[in-house]
Amino acid sequence: MSDPRFSKDQISLFIARALETAGMPPNDAGTVADLMAEADLNGADGHGIFRLQSYIRRIQEGGINLFPNIHVEQEKSGMALVNGDNAQGHLVMKYCAERAIQKAKKSGVAWVGAHHSNHAGPAKLYAKLPLAHDMIGLYVAVGNANHLPPWGGTAMLLSTNPIAVAVPALEEPAVVLDMATTVAAYGKVKTAAQQGQEMPVGWMITKDGEPLVDPTRADEGFLLPIGGPKGSGLSLVFGLLAGVLNGAAFGRDVVDFNADFQTATNTGQFIVAIDIAAFGDANSFKRRVDDAIRAIKSSPTLPGFEEVLLPGENSFRKREDYQVNGIPLSNALHEGLDNLAENLGIKKISY
Amino acid sequence: MSDPRFSKDQISLFIARALETAGMPPNDAGTVADLMAEADLNGADGHGIFRLQSYIRRIQEGGINLFPNIHVEQEKSGMALVNGDNAQGHLVMKYCAERAIQKAKKSGVAWVGAHHSNHAGPAKLYAKLPLAHDMIGLYVAVGNANHLPPWGGTAMLLSTNPIAVAVPALEEPAVVLDMATTVAAYGKVKTAAQQGQEMPVGWMITKDGEPLVDPTRADEGFLLPIGGPKGSGLSLVFGLLAGVLNGAAFGRDVVDFNADFQTATNTGQFIVAIDIAAFGDANSFKRRVDDAIRAIKSSPTLPGFEEVLLPGENSFRKREDYQVNGIPLSNALHEGLDNLAENLGIKKISY
Numbered sequence: 147m148s149d150p151r152f153s154k155d156q157i158s159l160f161i162a163r164a165l166e167t168a169g170m171p172p173n174d175a176g177t178v179a180d181l182m183a184e185a186d187l188n189g190a191d192g193h194g195i196f197r198l199q200s201y202i203r204r205i206q207e208g209g210i211n212l213f214p215n216i217h218v219e220q221e222k223s224g225m226a227l228v229n230g231d232n233a234q235g236h237l238v239m240k241y242c243a244e245r246a247i248q249k250a251k252k253s254g255v256a257w258v259g260a261h262h263s264n265h266a267g268p269a270k271l272y273a274k275l276p277l278a279h280d281m282i283g284l285y286v287a288v289g290n291a292n293h294l295p296p297w298g299g300t301a302m303l304l305s306t307n308p309i310a311v312a313v314p315a316l317e318e319p320a321v322v323l324d325m326a327t328t329v330a331a332y333g334k335v336k337t338a339a340q341q342g343q344e345m346p347v348g349w350m351i352t353k354d355g356e357p358l359v360d361p362t363r364a365d366e367g368f369l370l371p372i373g374g375p376k377g378s379g380l381s382l383v384f385g386l387l388a389g390v391l392n393g394a395a396f397g398r399d400v401v402d403f404n405a406d407f408q409t410a411t412n413t414g415q416f417i418v419a420i421d422i423a424a425f426g427d428a429n430s431f432k433r434r435v436d437d438a439i440r441a442i443k444s445s446p447t448l449p450g451f452e453e454v455l456l457p458g459e460n461s462f463r464k465r466e467d468y469q470v471n472g473i474p475l476s477n478a479l480h481e482g483l484d485n486l487a488e489n490l491g492i493k494k495i496s497y
Numbered sequence: 498m499s500d501p502r503f504s505k506d507q508i509s510l511f512i513a514r515a516l517e518t519a520g521m522p523p524n525d526a527g528t529v530a531d532l533m534a535e536a537d538l539n540g541a542d543g544h545g546i547f548r549l550q551s552y553i554r555r556i557q558e559g560g561i562n563l564f565p566n567i568h569v570e571q572e573k574s575g576m577a578l579v580n581g582d583n584a585q586g587h588l589v590m591k592y593c594a595e596r597a598i599q600k601a602k603k604s605g606v607a608w609v610g611a612h613h614s615n616h617a618g619p620a621k622l623y624a625k626l627p628l629a630h631d632m633i634g635l636y637v638a639v640g641n642a643n644h645l646p647p648w649g650g651t652a653m654l655l656s657t658n659p660i661a662v663a664v665p666a667l668e669e670p671a672v673v674l675d676m677a678t679t680v681a682a683y684g685k686v687k688t689a690a691q692q693g694q695e696m697p698v699g700w701m702i703t704k705d706g707e708p709l710v711d712p713t714r715a716d717e718g719f720l721l722p723i724g725g726p727k728g729s730g731l732s733l734v735f736g737l738l739a740g741v742l743n744g745a746a747f748g749r750d751v752v753d754f755n756a757d758f759q760t761a762t763n764t765g766q767f768i769v770a771i772d773i774a775a776f777g778d779a780n781s782f783k784r785r786v787d788d789a790i791r792a793i794k795s796s797p798t799l800p801g802f803e804e805v806l807l808p809g810e811n812s813f814r815k816r817e818d819y820q821v822n823g824i825p826l827s828n829a830l831h832e833g834l835d836n837l838a839e840n841l842g843i844k845k846i847s848y
Contacts, residue, residue, distance in 0.1 A: 220605075220775060220776055220777065221605075222603070222604050222605030222606075222772075222775050223574040223575060223603070223604040223605070224574060224575030224576075224600075224601070224604030224605045224606040224607055224608075225575075225604070225605035225606040225771075225775055225776070227775075227776050227777070249575075250575070252573070252574070253573050253574040253575030253576070253604060254571075254572075254573030254574070254575045254576035254608075255573075255575040255576040255606070255607075255608040256575055256606075257575075257605075257606040257769075257771070259776065282737075282738070282742070295796055295799075295805075296793045296796060296805050296807075297805070297806075298798055298799055298802035298804070298805045298806065299793065299796030299797065299798055299799065299802070299805040300796060300797045300798065300799055301792070301793075301795075301796035301797060303789075303792055303793060303796065311734040311738070313734060313737045313738075321733065321734065321737065323730040323731070323733070323734050325724075325727045325730060325731075329724055351799075353799075354799075354800060355799045355800045355801060372723045372724025372727050372728060373676075373680055373723025373724060373728065375806070375808070376676045376723050377723060377724065379674040379676060379808040380674070380676075382672065382674070382789075382793075382807075382808065383662040383664060383672065383674050383808070385789075386633075386664045386672065386786060386789065387633070387662070387664075387771075390782065390785050390786060390789060391633070391771070391773065391776050391782065392776065393776070393777055396785075396789060397788075397789050397792050397793075398792060420576075420608070420738075420742070421573075422742065424571060424573050424576055424578075425571055425576070425578050425610065425742055425743065425744070426571065426578070426744055431741065431742065434741050434747075435737060435741060437748075438654075438733075438736075438737065438741060438747060438748050441652070441654055441748050441749060442647045442650065442652075442654060442733075442748075444652075445646055445647060445650030445651060445652035445654065446650065446651045446652060447649055447650055447651065448646075448649055448650065448651055448704075448705075448706045449705060449706045450706060451649035451650070453649070454646075454647050454648070454649045454650040455648075455649065455726070456647075456733075457726070457730040457733065457734070
């Protein structure tokens with residue numbers, strides 16, 4: 147039986163209903179719901195409505211400030227530091243992205259960091275916001291749980307700290323890289339556990355350094371960074387830039403948002419908006435990106451590959467499909483959402 | 498027999514002599530020589546005096562502009578685009594780094610890109626320049642030869658496009674990440690070939706996707722990116738940011754500087770300077786970086802590891818050693834430099 151499908155509007159309306167019922171002001175609930183449904187539409191299925199139950203729980207346990215004063219704390223022409231006042235992360239990062247875009251129109255490049263923020267969904271959601279302004283977007287976040295040690299160690303001090311970069315093209319879809327600094331994101335481990343599957347060697351190791359392939363034992367080991375010390379180093383410097391520089395949590399201070407729904411996470415993120423017109427003609431830039439994309443797409447393939455995929459291409463195709471045919475939600479997720487609706491006393495997603 | 502060692506001054510003076518004799522104006526020769534010797538002092542032994550012979554050859558064959566007009570072509574408060582006028586890359590990137598630092602004092606964060614530049618040595622050399630100003634440095638370059646295809650393909654369209662990030666600490670050495678987006682840098686392949694050693698599985702594959710372990714057959718295969726599609730995606734977006742955005746070479750336009758010593762390479766790089774004081778108190782930031790470093794250093798180790806190393810720590814230790822005991826140059830390199838001295842009619846490095 148294939149998974150039931152829902153329109154972006156159905157998903158967005160349900161999320162807004164749930165957040166509003168949990169106490170979030172309607173405008174904010176609508177903004178968060180739209181960004182979460184947009185994540186689902188882009189195929190970021192571990193970062194959209196999938197997260198609703200845990201977001202609601204954090205709100206109910208007092209872990210989120212429902213009436214925040216998100217504001218600029220420090221500012222110069224090329225940067226700003228935003229205090230998210232422990233708001234839902236989507237609200238903070240939308241504010242930061244808009245500020246970065248607005249500033250970059252004058253300064254050419256603008257870097258906006260945040261502290262006292264929270265989980266904001268998939269990185270690409272915010273890296274893509276500058277695209278509509280003929281800008282390149284770059285986003286980095288400190289993950290909300292430490293799933294790996296520094297390379298060679300066993301103390302859980304690092305997270306999968308993701309990076310997303312979105313670069314506009316002219317006729318081709320934008321290049322949108324969105325990646326964790328680990329071989330596998332932790333969400334993939336959870337999915338493998340749910341589906342009763344083994345993990346490939348290389349995703350995780352035990353504290354003794356042995357391969358760990360049983361995802362139900364994930365707590366006994368840790369994720370492996372890409373390229374060993376390189377991915378570990380990227381995770382560290384991203385953590386210093388998105389966390390420590392902004393006065394946000396890093397290392398031992400990171401609050402595990404899967405275990406603690408009450409303590410403010412003080413999540414750190416930053417977004418950079420780069421106005422292409424500051425460097426030269428935006429259209430000729432985008433034409434050269436088209437050229438690069440086409441050269442890559444026309445590369446002969448390695449044995450075992452049907453085609454060469456650009457970063458973001460899979461997500462783009464899912465979006466095209468989901469816009470027409472709806473967004474698939476797994477039966478388990480659908481059931482969970484029905485239970486959530488019942489607990490909140492709201493209409494189910496199907497209605 | 499252990500390798501002969503030379504002081505940084507001996508190396509720098511020899512390089513300056515050679516560059517000047519090849520026609521570079523004395524001031525510029527001194528600047529390039531100092532940066533190259535600094536690379537050697539930091540243990541970046543594939544990027545210091547090791548490159549002198551090929552730099553001299555490029556100068557002799559007319560591939561470098563010895564009397565360049567390095568200048569800002571576009572500028573806003575948060576960015577600049579510098580035209581390197583086909584100068585030796587070290588001169589261009591020093592100019593860019595200084596401009597970025599100067600601008601960041603006002604704007605908080607400044608992004609300076611370059612085109613019509615050339616190979617500039619190790620990435621960390623420039624990422625570290627902002628440190629003395631209590632700034633974070635970030636540097637990305639398009640590599641000067643394509644050594645890998647996009648993930649899943651076989652067309653050589655990407656380079657190892659490196660990134661370096663330098664973050665100052667208070668009492669601890671700065672965190673200095675300097676990494677290629679491939680499992681192994683191409684220089685390591687060359688070294689393995691020189692030493693008659695096999696490469697580990699995972700560094701390279703053949704065009705049929707089979708492991709390639711014979712470094713003398715490197716031309717028949719390509720480097721593997723870290724984390725498969727992730728490293729490939731990083732190399733691509735770094736290439737778009739450092740190359741295409743600056744109007745510099747990328748993809749098919751990249752001139753292989755190991756094969757062609759005459760065509761201008763139009764190398765693209767960028768550097769970002771981040772003034773910590775714009776975000777908050779610089780000293781408390783650096784103290785928190787100390788804390789992060791110490792937490793990492795005190796992590797228990799995995800079996801097989803004697804200690805946890807921070808990015809840049811090996812390089813820092815080499816620097817401490819080399820400052821006292823001199824910088825080791827391999828006998829093969831020493832011999833090559835003696836031949837170069839003879840050809841140029843200058844005093845050998847030992848004198």
